[in-house]
Amino acid sequence: MLERTHLTVVQAVDEHGSLTAAAKELCVTQSALSHTMRKLEDNLGTPIWLREGRSLRLTQAGQYLLSIANRVLPQLHYAENKLHQMAKGELGTLRIGMECHPCYQWLLKVVSPFLEAWPNVDVDVKQKFQFGGVGALLSYEIDLLVTPDPFYKSGLSFEPVFDYEQVLIVPNDHTLATRKYINAADLRDQVLLTYPVEPDRLDIYTQFLNPAGVIPKRHKTSETTDIMLQMVASGRGVAALPRWLAEEYCRKFPLSVVRLGKSGIDKQIYLGTRETDNDVEYLKAFIELARSYKHQRANKESLTDKKN
Amino acid sequence: MLERTHLTVVQAVDEHGSLTAAAKELCVTQSALSHTMRKLEDNLGTPIWLREGRSLRLTQAGQYLLSIANRVLPQLHYAENKLHQMAKGELGTLRIGMECHPCYQWLLKVVSPFLEAWPNVDVDVKQKFQFGGVGALLSYEIDLLVTPDPFYKSGLSFEPVFDYEQVLIVPNDHTLATRKYINAADLRDQVLLTYPVEPDRLDIYTQFLNPAGVIPKRHKTSETTDIMLQMVASGRGVAALPRWLAEEYCRKFPLSVVRLGKSGIDKQIYLGTRETDNDVEYLKAFIELARSYKHQRANKESLTDKKN
């Protein structure tokens, strides 16, 4: 009943001084505005303007209506703008879900250039999902899943964006420190430090220890990578980490990296999305950024390899 | 482009769970809503809902739109309500203009019962007018003029609401205190206290002193009635006031009232309004209240007279 047009007309008349001028501004005839506002006045039961000769003077109701127009119209304009930006995929919230700890370390590297490139897009990172990461993706709890386990299913698409080797990290003076690689049996009398998750979600168990039927001497957990590696550095145990991350810590602490098994444990990080989101610009951009980060790192690593 | 309907529909769908339910609520067909929202989605370039089987799920844009709806719609509802109240004359601001000091004293008496009776109507009192009180009335600066000088002109109507006698107030021990009435010449050697306005707007000059060609010994001014009468009480001069006001002060201070001239100076207070405002309920109510106050006071006075 009180429509946006009415507010627009009141505002335009106030700004341009007359119905005629307002009509020109709004690209309609003066008659149209006259009819429109007359109808509103009839509905409200009060005039908006007093007609004095050939000019209009706002009544009290009209003044109030003008104040409403000046308050509400900007809100609508702003909303329209935002919606258009959202439509163009320039604005929104990228809700990222994660299913592994190494993913988190990797994610931190990619998120910051993304935030810079897309100042109007927020990033939300979630880690707990009632029905798993894929469930969260399918139920629109998240828009992007970072996971080591692609789960091919219609409606979803997964893409590997990062390859890494899972390695053992030990103190420099550890008996295993100089080994080219270790076997599962070598961990039988070691204390193993991991993140506090179930062993069947830890690659070192599923891909290394379990197949060989080996159980380490003890298993301790640590929430954070820093604490974990400080414990490793002080000889309290050994830990498994992505090589790129382990090497970073080798610079900070007296630690060494050892391959797990003769050919190593190779892992990938995948990004999962809904196919319905294929045209969301900032999502595509994030994946592109993730891809380029992978290559950049690959180049770096080959350089380091040569140095060694 | 982003219309009120769109907001209403988004809100209704959120509240009732489906387009169909929302349509029933809004008393239109489901088809109508489907068309309306489809058009909006086309305009924005982004869907508001994801169609999943037979249910709708808000997109990010949709969630934003819903938040806008929840913010903006109440504003419009509230505005509509207020406008309807204004239309019924139950709401507004009564802007009162005043042209004389006694008017102000009288006004105070009438305004408070009015404010009680019309809790939704505000009262604004103004005293300075570039083009006089009538000008202020005609230019919609005020809605009601309280004045001793009716100015009959087409478009305006004046109504007397209060009769009073302008009297001289003197200290109890003053030489004039016991006189039945005084002549202009009696003020020749008195100090006259008045409000600080031009003498041609003071009745004691225009209707009493000037006709007799008398000028008082001295003329002092005071902004407030209280101070003025304290000065009178301490023998610094004499003042002219409406009788009803003077008698009130006689109870507080040792003061006496003396008639000005043999038959006294009779004055009226008029209320002036624009004829276009004839159907403004609260304006009519104010005038009615003013009238009733006049009668009430008249009765009181006649009672006091009998006692004396």
Place this chain on the structure above:
DNA sequence: ACCTATCGATTAATTTTATTCATAGATAGT
């Protein structure tokens, strides 16, 4: 595994609404 009820989308027809056109009435300025 098959009905059935229900949901949203769609097309064409229809109704309602908004807008224009043409013109009258009023008025401020020259």
Place this chain on the structure above:
DNA sequence: ACTATCTATGAATAAAATTAATCGATAGGT
């Protein structure tokens, strides 16, 4: 007094919203 410039108005027209009828999809019951 004349003219230009307002707003209002009624009828005609254009545009938009709404409906009716129907389709395809799907969740839930049997």
